[in-house]
Amino acid sequence: xxxxxxxxxxxxxxxxxxxxxxxxxxxxxxxxxxxxxxxxxxxxxxxxxxxxxxxxxxxxxxxxxxxxxxxxxxxxxxxxxxxxxxxxxxxxxxxxxxxxxxxxxxxxxxxxxxxxxxxxxxxxxxxxxxxxxxxxxxxxxxxxxxxxxxxxxxxxxxxxxxxxxxxxxxxxxxxxxxxxxxxxxxxxxxxxxxxxxxxxxxxxxxxxxxxxxxxxxxxxxxxxxxxxxxxxxxxxxxxxxxxxxxxxxxxxxxxxxxxxxxxxxxxxxxxxxxxxxxxxxxxxxxxxxxxxxxxxxxxxxxxxxxxxxxxxxxxxxxxxxxxxxxxxxxxxxxxxxxxxxxxxxxxxxxxxxxxxxxxxxxxxxxxxxxxxxxxxxxxxxxxxxxxxxxxxxxxxxxxxxxx
Amino acid sequence: xxxxxxxxxxxxxxxxxxxxxxxxxxxxxxxxxxxxxxxxxxxxxxxxxxxxxxxxxxxxxxxxxxxxxxxxxxxxxxxxxxxxxxxxxxxxxxxxxxxxxxxxxxxxxxxxxxxxxxxxxxxxxxxxxxxxxxxxxxxxxxxxxxxxxxxxxxxxxxxxxxxxxxxxxxxxxxxxxxxxxxxxxxxxxxxxxxxxxxxxxxxxxxxxxxxxxxxxxxxxxxxxxxxxxxxxxxxxxxxxxxxxxxxxxxxxxxxxxxxxxxxxxxxxxxxxxxxxxxxxxxxxxxxxxxxxxxxxxxxxxxxxxxxxxxxxxxxxxxxxxxxxxxxxxxxxxxxxxxxxxxxxxxxxxxxxxxxxxxxxxxxxxxxxxxxxxxxxxxxxxxxxxxxxxxxxxxxxxxxxxxx
Numbered sequence: 180x181x182x183x184x185x186x187x188x189x190x191x192x193x194x195x196x197x198x199x200x201x202x203x204x205x206x207x208x209x210x211x212x213x214x215x216x217x218x219x220x221x222x223x224x225x226x227x228x229x230x231x232x233x234x235x236x237x238x239x240x241x242x243x244x245x246x247x248x249x250x251x252x253x254x255x256x257x258x259x260x261x262x263x264x265x266x267x268x269x270x271x272x273x274x275x276x277x278x279x280x281x282x283x284x285x286x287x288x289x290x291x292x293x294x295x296x297x298x299x300x301x302x303x304x305x306x307x308x309x310x311x312x313x314x315x316x317x318x319x320x321x322x323x324x325x326x327x328x329x330x331x332x333x334x335x336x337x338x339x340x341x342x343x344x345x346x347x348x349x350x351x352x353x354x355x356x357x358x359x360x361x362x363x364x365x366x367x368x369x370x371x372x373x374x375x376x377x378x379x380x381x382x383x384x385x386x387x388x389x390x391x392x393x394x395x396x397x398x399x400x401x402x403x404x405x406x407x408x409x410x411x412x413x414x415x416x417x418x419x420x421x422x423x424x425x426x427x428x429x430x431x432x433x434x435x436x437x438x439x440x441x442x443x444x445x446x447x448x449x450x451x452x453x454x455x456x457x458x459x460x461x462x463x464x465x466x467x468x469x470x471x472x473x474x475x476x477x478x479x480x481x482x483x484x485x486x487x488x489x490x491x492x493x494x495x496x497x498x499x500x501x502x503x504x505x506x507x508x509x510x511x512x513x514x515x516x517x518x519x520x521x522x523x524x525x526x527x528x529x530x531x532x533x534x535x536x537x538x539x540x541x542x543x544x545x546x547x548x549x550x551x552x553x554x555x556x557x558x559x560x561x562x563x564x565x566x567x568x569x570x571x572x573x574x575x576x577x578x579x580x581x582x
Numbered sequence: 583x584x585x586x587x588x589x590x591x592x593x594x595x596x597x598x599x600x601x602x603x604x605x606x607x608x609x610x611x612x613x614x615x616x617x618x619x620x621x622x623x624x625x626x627x628x629x630x631x632x633x634x635x636x637x638x639x640x641x642x643x644x645x646x647x648x649x650x651x652x653x654x655x656x657x658x659x660x661x662x663x664x665x666x667x668x669x670x671x672x673x674x675x676x677x678x679x680x681x682x683x684x685x686x687x688x689x690x691x692x693x694x695x696x697x698x699x700x701x702x703x704x705x706x707x708x709x710x711x712x713x714x715x716x717x718x719x720x721x722x723x724x725x726x727x728x729x730x731x732x733x734x735x736x737x738x739x740x741x742x743x744x745x746x747x748x749x750x751x752x753x754x755x756x757x758x759x760x761x762x763x764x765x766x767x768x769x770x771x772x773x774x775x776x777x778x779x780x781x782x783x784x785x786x787x788x789x790x791x792x793x794x795x796x797x798x799x800x801x802x803x804x805x806x807x808x809x810x811x812x813x814x815x816x817x818x819x820x821x822x823x824x825x826x827x828x829x830x831x832x833x834x835x836x837x838x839x840x841x842x843x844x845x846x847x848x849x850x851x852x853x854x855x856x857x858x859x860x861x862x863x864x865x866x867x868x869x870x871x872x873x874x875x876x877x878x879x880x881x882x883x884x885x886x887x888x889x890x891x892x893x894x895x896x897x898x899x900x901x902x903x904x905x906x907x908x909x910x911x912x913x914x915x916x917x918x919x920x921x922x923x924x925x926x927x928x929x930x931x932x933x934x935x936x937x938x939x940x941x942x943x944x945x946x947x948x949x950x951x952x953x954x955x956x957x958x959x960x961x962x963x964x965x966x967x968x969x970x971x972x973x974x975x976x977x978x979x980x981x982x983x984x985x
Contacts, residue, residue, distance in 0.1 A: 534696050570968060
């Protein structure tokens with residue numbers, strides 16, 4: 180296996196496991212600015228790549244919030260705020276170099292291949308994207324880059340109800356809409372010293388040419404108005420945009436490396452009406468369902484009701500253009516962990532009952548194996564298991580996960 | 583298995599094969615105009631679906647030319663002219679109902695599921711799209727629909743060289759560009775009584791809002807001009823667009839059901855400098871390579887040179903925004919078949935040498951198995967075979983194809 184940098188191997192004697200630290204495999208190679216392609220090793224994060232691309236006019240837009248490893252993002256089919264416009268990792272990985280369980284090196288689309296489309300045999304790239312390390316170890320990803328838009332405009336508007344906010348989103352065809360509920364807006368106000376109305380709020384971003392962005396902003400403003408939204412605060416320059424989006428950034432660590440999980444928990448906890456626990460005992464648990472967009476208002480309302488009845492605290496943030504949202508449940512695992520787990524399971528089943536998925540972008544891991552079975556059914560699960568058994572007959576790769 | 587309509591089974595005693603005629607499974611169901619989703623059975627073609635959608639404001643844009651079965655298009659990972667803007671079948675299939683070799687019915691994303699994105703387990707939908715019937719029989723596809731653009735504008739412009747035309751394409755970020763070479767333009771002129779310059783020509787289509795389309799046309803016109811292109815003929819109304827695109831439509835049967843293969847062959851044959859064969863003996867053979875866009879001018883020039891040296895006649899049409907092009911080789915199989923096959927193999931290898939694929943959208947079938955091996959390598963081929971063996975251990979499904 181050709182490796183540019185070593186990876187460190189850790190042995191877990193207790194459970195018989197082995198863990199690979201690949202942060203030092205950090206080569207960025209094969210940048211082609213004409214074809215909008217680049218190859219990255221597992222140690223390369225999305226911010227590192229975008230810094231590397233500075234000045235080229237290109238960027239990699241998939242943004243799951245954290246400054247994650249791009250190969251890890253491929254392994255988990257990550258997406259985030261920009262997916263509604265640029266696609267998830269599924270649409271932005273052209274090729275993967277994978278070490279298979281038998282030690283052979285697989286290039287999912289063939290070595291060095293990077294055409295924008297192909298119909299050559301089974302779509303192995305698509306199979307390995309989202310396989311969560313259970314089929315092999317990704318040691319390089321060839322990615323599709325995008326042109327940095329000529330103009331970007333950010334906008335914020337509040338609504339009196341969740342339904343009004345979310346119904347509005349389905350009328351947009353171009354913006355990148357993010358939803359923050361009243362609870363999250365309250366948390367952001369207290370944590371960041373802001374003064375937003377504590378109402379269901381849409382944060383929007385528009386990308387395009389100068390003209391088309393202006394047109395998008397105008398059309399969206401009209402839709403917002405006719406759906407009872409507040410006046411439309413908008414910003415064009417990077418700094419003003421950052422200021423406007425401060426709440427959204429802080430809400431989910433996005434683009435703000437200083438807001439670590441502990442701080443986010445503290446931020447969300449700051450609004451808890453139940454000051455039962457010292458902050459240091461609290462943890463955050465994020466849900467991740469995704470439903471067809473028409474079902475979003477219904478599931479958001481039912482979920483907020485359930486949260487209230489379950490006596491849980493959890494602001495809601497959503498990539499609502501894709502029908503995907505997260506509740507960040509702030510809880511003390513010692514005495515609320517059980518209730519959180521039950522709530523999350525009910526939420527997963529609620530999404531399944533609405534033709535949705537229990538995981539839009541976080542993956543299955545250990546926690547959602549039962550929900551996966553309910554979501555895809557026995558035949559699909561058994562098909563996945565046949566593939567796993569065929570490619571990893573000794574069950575060496577991330578055993579026990581997903582299936 | 584729940585079937586709304588019967589499918590007819592044919593037995594091929596000679597080769598021990600069975601063939602399913604599924605044209606009568608023609609239900610369109612579960613149209614959801616809010617979520618832009620619909621489910622179709624194998625008997626539903628793309629034109630039937632788009633007629634069904636008339637008045638809904640929605641359409642299904644993937645357009646491989648022929649009025650193909652949508653489930654068949656899923657099975658072969660079809661794409662075509664609009665893929666550069668709307669994606670191929672890979673990006674537009676949300677779920678598949680598949681009868682597996684053991685008779686079980688698989689829903690690749692789980693029954694009735696249609697979220698816009700998901701990270702729930704292995705991406706079986708992506709695996710079955712493009713599997714060419716070798717893993718199971720697709721009996722329903724859930725598709726993603728798109729809003730019909732507010733405005734559509736078509737444009738045509740000619741260039742003095744292939745390189746100038748194709749280099750221009752890489753500067754466009756928004757249009758749907760199709761390339762016809764000088765030979766194809768000559769054929770179109772003679773067949774349809776048109777009067778286009780017999781030069782490398784780009785046919786462009788712009789989709790968007792009224793304003794943005796106007797802006798796109800203007801920006802593109804400037805790029806075309808600065809790259810030495812001819813004046814920009816453009817049309818806005820449906821009829822004018824159809825007239826402008828007549829050549830492109832006739833070129834490849836697209837949107838023109840009356841131009842069948844025989845007629846296309848006749849059209850292309852009409853320009854043959856070598857009137858050696860009566861038209862009825864001629865056949866068309868279409869190549870299908872796809873390369874990174876930066877390599878397009880080079881491969882087009884080399885291919886035209888090879889065609890000349892090989893004494894073959896073949897106009898070239900390309901979905902050049904994706905780096906994909908086809909030579910339609912007009913030949914008499916009796917005495918030119920061997921030369922055509924050798925030419926096609928050389929072209930496939932030329933694409934592989936340029937980091938491309940031997941098939942952008944037609945698939946592997948029987949003819950490209952050797953090229954597939956060269957393209958993806960032994961490890962990928964063996965991984966594909968392991969998957970095939972796991973899911974179809976008795977090799978019942980389209981045996982001998984692809985792998």
